[in-house]
Amino acid sequence: xxxxxxxxxxxxxxxxxxxxxxxxxxxxxxxxxxxxxxxxxxxxxxxxxxxxxxxxxxxxxxxxxxxxxxxxxxxxxxxxxxxxxxxxxxxxxxxxxxxxxxxxxxxxxxxxxxxxxxxxxxxxxxxxxxxxxxxxxxxxxxxxxxxxxxxxxxxxxxxxxxxxxxxxxxxxxxxxxxxxxxxxxxxxxxxxx
Amino acid sequence: xxxxxxxxxxxxxxxxxxxxxxxxxxxxxxxxxxxxxxxxxxxxxxxxxxxxxxxxxxxxxxxxxxxxxxxxxxxxxxxxxxxxxxxxxxxxxxxxxxxxxxxxxxxxxxxxxxxxxxxxxxxxxxxxxxxxxxxxxxxxxxxxxxxxxxxxxxxxxxxxxxxxxxxxxxxxxxxxxxxxxxxxxxxxxxxxx
Amino acid sequence: xxxxxxxxxxxxxxxxxxxxxxxxxxxxxxxxxxxxxxxxxxxxxxxxxxxxxxxxxxxxxxxxxxxxxxxxxxxxxxxxxxxxxxxxxxxxxxxxxxxxxxxxxxxxxxxxxxxxxxxxxxxxxxxxxxxxxxxxxxxxxxxxxxxxxxxxxxxxxxxxxxxxxxxxxxxxxxxxxxxxxxxxxxxxxxxxx
Amino acid sequence: xxxxxxxxxxxxxxxxxxxxxxxxxxxxxxxxxxxxxxxxxxxxxxxxxxxxxxxxxxxxxxxxxxxxxxxxxxxxxxxxxxxxxxxxxxxxxxxxxxxxxxxxxxxxxxxxxxxxxxxxxxxxxxxxxxxxxxxxxxxxxxxxxxxxxxxxxxxxxxxxxxxxxxxxxxxxxxxxxxxxxxxxxxxxxxxxx
DNA sequence: CATGAATGAGAGTTCATTCAT
DNA sequence: GATGAATGAACTCTCATTCAT
Numbered sequence: 001x002x003x004x005x006x007x008x009x010x011x012x013x014x015x016x017x018x019x020x021x022x023x024x025x026x027x028x029x030x031x032x033x034x035x036x037x038x039x040x041x042x043x044x045x046x047x048x049x050x051x052x053x054x055x056x057x058x059x060x061x062x063x064x065x066x067x068x069x070x071x072x073x074x075x076x077x078x079x080x081x082x083x084x085x086x087x088x089x090x091x092x093x094x095x096x097x098x099x100x101x102x103x104x105x106x107x108x109x110x111x112x113x114x115x116x117x118x119x120x121x122x123x124x125x126x127x128x129x130x131x132x133x134x135x136x137x138x139x140x141x142x143x144x145x146x147x148x149x150x151x152x153x154x155x156x157x158x159x160x161x162x163x164x165x166x167x168x169x170x171x172x173x174x175x176x177x178x179x180x181x182x183x184x185x186x187x188x189x190x191x192x193x
Numbered sequence: 194x195x196x197x198x199x200x201x202x203x204x205x206x207x208x209x210x211x212x213x214x215x216x217x218x219x220x221x222x223x224x225x226x227x228x229x230x231x232x233x234x235x236x237x238x239x240x241x242x243x244x245x246x247x248x249x250x251x252x253x254x255x256x257x258x259x260x261x262x263x264x265x266x267x268x269x270x271x272x273x274x275x276x277x278x279x280x281x282x283x284x285x286x287x288x289x290x291x292x293x294x295x296x297x298x299x300x301x302x303x304x305x306x307x308x309x310x311x312x313x314x315x316x317x318x319x320x321x322x323x324x325x326x327x328x329x330x331x332x333x334x335x336x337x338x339x340x341x342x343x344x345x346x347x348x349x350x351x352x353x354x355x356x357x358x359x360x361x362x363x364x365x366x367x368x369x370x371x372x373x374x375x376x377x378x379x380x381x382x383x384x385x386x
Numbered sequence: 387x388x389x390x391x392x393x394x395x396x397x398x399x400x401x402x403x404x405x406x407x408x409x410x411x412x413x414x415x416x417x418x419x420x421x422x423x424x425x426x427x428x429x430x431x432x433x434x435x436x437x438x439x440x441x442x443x444x445x446x447x448x449x450x451x452x453x454x455x456x457x458x459x460x461x462x463x464x465x466x467x468x469x470x471x472x473x474x475x476x477x478x479x480x481x482x483x484x485x486x487x488x489x490x491x492x493x494x495x496x497x498x499x500x501x502x503x504x505x506x507x508x509x510x511x512x513x514x515x516x517x518x519x520x521x522x523x524x525x526x527x528x529x530x531x532x533x534x535x536x537x538x539x540x541x542x543x544x545x546x547x548x549x550x551x552x553x554x555x556x557x558x559x560x561x562x563x564x565x566x567x568x569x570x571x572x573x574x575x576x577x578x579x
Numbered sequence: 580x581x582x583x584x585x586x587x588x589x590x591x592x593x594x595x596x597x598x599x600x601x602x603x604x605x606x607x608x609x610x611x612x613x614x615x616x617x618x619x620x621x622x623x624x625x626x627x628x629x630x631x632x633x634x635x636x637x638x639x640x641x642x643x644x645x646x647x648x649x650x651x652x653x654x655x656x657x658x659x660x661x662x663x664x665x666x667x668x669x670x671x672x673x674x675x676x677x678x679x680x681x682x683x684x685x686x687x688x689x690x691x692x693x694x695x696x697x698x699x700x701x702x703x704x705x706x707x708x709x710x711x712x713x714x715x716x717x718x719x720x721x722x723x724x725x726x727x728x729x730x731x732x733x734x735x736x737x738x739x740x741x742x743x744x745x746x747x748x749x750x751x752x753x754x755x756x757x758x759x760x761x762x763x764x765x766x767x768x769x770x771x772x
Numbered sequence: 773c774a775t776g777a778a779t780g781a782g783a784g785t786t787c788a789t790t791c792a793t
Numbered sequence: 794g795a796t797g798a799a800t801g802a803a804c805t806c807t808c809a810t811t812c813a814t
Contacts, residue, residue: 410687
């Protein structure tokens with residue numbers, strides 16, 4: 001597959017991404033993607049054989065982007081508390097545009113395919129976040145900046161709460177205020193602010 | 194509509210419930226329900242015009258059952274701490290059979306229909322739980338049994354965490370252990386155990 | 387399936403039969419049958435899931451008809467020679483409307499599906515004819531009406547020749563004369579005419 | 580068209596031949612040929628506009644090869660009986676690899692296109708064989724080596740039987756034994772063996 | 773010459789919905 | 794009320810054919 005082909009594939013993934021954001025995973029049809037891409041029926045099949053394949057590629061790309069975000073988040077000589085604040089700010093930002101997220105589609109995907117622990121993008125993301133957070137908290141505790149008896153569980157709880165907020169945003173009408181309140185409370189629980 | 198009609202409707206709702214549990218909301222077809230009910234194509238249309246109507250009825254029935262559960266949960270002369278433990282036990286039980294829940298279907302439904310705050314079953318359930326929990330915590334604080342600076346926010350956080358665990362169960366492979374750990378941690382946060 | 391359903395199925399088989407006669411087996415599409423039957427796209431699928439199923443039903447019906455023909459062919463107190471003449475006349479009649487036959491479709495079907503000896507309609511028909519013919523010849527030989535050293539092989543040869551004439555009719559332009567000549571010659575080989 | 584072009588055309592015909600052997604005529608698609616040749620979609624169209632054109636070329640080449648075979652079959656000072664035996668041996672050999680033959684495809688082709696007597700490869704082949712056979716038999720009769728009252732019709736009958744065996748091989752499961760038995764019987768009919 | 777991306781027609785299949793019985 | 798046959802819209806997928814490179 002040539003350079004141009006690769007570009008087209010990227011283009012399709014980009015367009016399809018929006019479709020998955022709008023309609024979730026299960027109810028997206030090849031036709032939806034075709035229409036979104038303004039290509040012909042057969043055209044899409046040159047690149048992808050099914051919506052599942054498309055979705056997996058969308059996820060893969062999402063993962064790469066997510067990794068980038070993580071790496072840029074780390075400052076130079078900032079304290080654990082500083083980084084934590086940044087982390088929470090980033091989480092808030094992500095939450096606020098959750099409506100424009102693949103979150104729901106991803107939930108649907110893993111509910112539909114019930115795959116084992118392996119190859120589960122959601123779990124990978126979740127665990128990576130928990131691990132990073134745990135290290136941060138441990139650093140903060142060592143430095144005496146913040147307080148947590150069980151950093152790992154605290155980190156998990158933070159992430160579950162954020163996950164709860166996410167699904168709340170997707171299905172109830174959470175306001176920015178409500179989110180702020182919760183994130184704040186989580187920070188307080190670590191002895192910050 | 195006669196007595197018999199009412200019975201049939203109930204029967205359909207019951208059977209449809211399982212279908213929504215298995216397949217979520219969006220990808221359920223009238224045919225799925227027809228097959229599950231072993232009735233004729235035309236038969237279903239006598240009672241429901243669409244899967245949405247069926248799902249709403251399923252939800253309505255679910256709500257009634259849920260209310261029943263809540264009312265039976267409250268003991269007589271038990272302390273707030275006792276009731277809290279019961280509440281957490283009930284939450285754990287519900288979480289453990291989340292796979293056999295309408296949770297995913299409900300998420301999908303509200304994501305698909307993005308209804309305003311009104312008529313949102315999820316939010317109603319959530320807020321009712323938060324309110325009950327808040328009162329419990331307040332009672333416990335008054336009695337000196339437990340500790341919480343901001344009972345309302347604490348209650349919300351507990352519920353968001355539980356919501357996070359729920360979606361985690363549906364899409365990742367959370368173990369009972371992981372759930373226990375989190376619920377325990379929440380209770381500890383209230384100064385219990 | 388009700389009485390009416392059975393009738394419709396018969397109707398479809400009848401119409402489909404002509405399609406198979408016209409187009410053979412492999413290139414017949416569900417659409418072809420739908421058009422021939424003047425029914426809706428979905429309608430056909432209520433009765434048959436594929437052209438193969440339809441063709442098998444067509445064949446089955448064909449077999450029943452064929453059996454009927456055989457049984458009516460036998461006279462009362464006629465000699466073997468008489469019956470043989472009848473048999474050849476019947477074969478000639480069948481050959482002459484071979485163009486309106488399922489022969490080619492059947493050939494294609496068994497070429498495409500290469501089934502083992504079992505369930506092979508062609509072979510069954512062929513062997514039944516050989517057996518009947520063998521018995522006739524044996525009777526004739528006993529009665530001194532005709533001559534054949536190896537009745538079974540003679541019968542087979544007659545049937546292979548007829549098979550050869552059939553494919554000749556389907557693919558070259560055999561004339562009635564050419565057929566007559568051959569059938570005559572076969573009879574002569576048995577010492578008749 | 581250059582030398583190289585000619586070579587490529589030959590290559591395509593060769594590869595396509597196998598496709599026609601495997602799938603018959605009607606259900607072969609341009610894509611089948613493209614895949615078999617490992618050339619580009621556009622590439623094939625440079626040489627052939629349709630499967631029909633390809634098949635005709637395949638047949639043409641087949642004819643040339645067939646002619647070659649015939650010419651090499653004739654010995655020097657051998658008797659008619661000798662040559663007949665050779666002829667039957669050749670027929671048997673051809674029959675035995677009928678499965679790897681274009682026979683079925685050719686049948687399908689002429690059934691699909693129902694061309695008049697002209698340009699019918701099958702008929703040409705058939706008639707050429709009949710003529711050669713007739714001459715052989717006449718020679719044999721003159722030399723007193725074999726017996727036949729009507730050499731032409733006898734020759735035709737032999738060829739029809741062979742044709743019948745051929746279609747039998749393609750669609751029923753004829754064994755080598757069954758073929759032998761028939762070929763033998765044909766020779767006996769001529770007073771040989 | 774040769775490639776393979778692109779298109780769109782058309783076949784296969786499923787289902788929501790209607791309607792005569 | 795209840796049935797299930799019938800329809801047609803919508804979706805999936807494949808391929809003949811064209812065309813820019």
